[in-house]
């Protein structure tokens with residue numbers, strides 16, 4: 413039977429310490445006015461010593477588990493999307509699994525830049541939709557403050573730290589992921605890069621002297637890419653879900669720059685209230701930004717049961733991803749079938765009918781096959797006898 417992936421829990425964590433634009437004015441040659449007008453950012457949260465990708469992920473995940481009312485020990489899959497893990501090896505997801513005491517749950521990290529959380533969400537849904545797992549924890553976390561060059565005004569004013577997490581549960585009800593669009597343009601891999609976090613530039617004095625261990629970004633190149641793919645990908649995923657832009661209650665985009673979001677909103681012809689923007693509070697938190705925005709939207713009462721959402725990310729790789737999602741966090745029994753939209757009501761009977769047809773065909777074939785066997789051997793023997801007689 414076709415399974416679906418319901419979102420039943422959500423949580424967020426941001427460090428207590430806030431760095432405002434005015435604080436940054438004292439650190440580099442910048443101004444509150446430049447940062448606000450060019451990016452929409454007013455402040456960002458910065459991890460304290462000892463706070464890492466792992467600790468922030470655990471804090472957000474614990475909230476998500478509490479909302480879903482699932483003990484960590486029952487979680488069957490953990491994916492952490494991040495570009496700033498505690499270590500290159502092991503995966504931070506295994507450390508999160510241990511800290512949560514989600515004993516034995518498979519856990520892996522996923523790296524797709526700022527797009528990572530949407531990639532992770534879509535990946536987890538595949539495991540649930542195939543019936544492989546009954547639930548999953550999907551976390552997006554970023555500890556960018558350790559990788560930012562605090563003397564480079566072109567990047568240090570943009571980024572912040574934080575984490576967002578959701579719990580997905582398998583459901584028989586037609587809900588959750590409706591369609592997705594994932595992509596990458598690796599030819600621009602160097603537009604947003606940590607040059608020294610891998611084998612290309614192993615640790616050395618020279619690497620440090622050249623400041624290659626810090627994040628580098630060609631902002632204009634990424635800006636052009638983002639404004640192109642954001643609206644295109646949303647259009648694609650809405651069409652693939654058999655919806656129209658009017659059916660979408662809220663688009664939750666990656667929070668990199670409010671000008672990028674605004675351009676996409678205009679291209680899509682959406683009213684401002686259908687576009688989630690919270691970049692002013694957190695800056696760009698990369699893989700954490702979409703789940704953080706989702707949790708804020710829920711807390712602000714902007715998402716009602718039955719809503720159609722679109723998550724859309726873009727960033728390092730360069731990559732993009734969008735996912736159309738039906739939001740129905742309640743227990744299946746709590747929603748009378750009569751209240752489902754006609755299209756949703758039809759999905760299950762059609763899936764059931766297709767499965768029944770398929771198994772009837774297989775049954776018939778397995779019953780008829782043995783009856784036909786003597787006929788096949790008689791025909792084969794007849795052919796042989798004819799060949800002999802012709803000779």
Ligand code: UT7
Pocket residue numbers: 441442443446447450451526565566567569604630631632634635638667668669672696698726727728
């Ligand atoms: O999350 C992953 C994806 N990342 C993104 O999507 C980021 C996409 N890019 C952007 O959001 C924008 O390109 C930035 C916000 C990074 C930069 O905005 P921009 O309008 O593209 O500015 P720019 O790089 O063209 O720079 C304009 C001017 C330059 O001065 P000149 O050459 O015109 O004299 C910069 O040196 O602004 C200057 N500038 C600054 N001035 C004050 C750059 N950074 C700053 C700063 N404060 N912090």
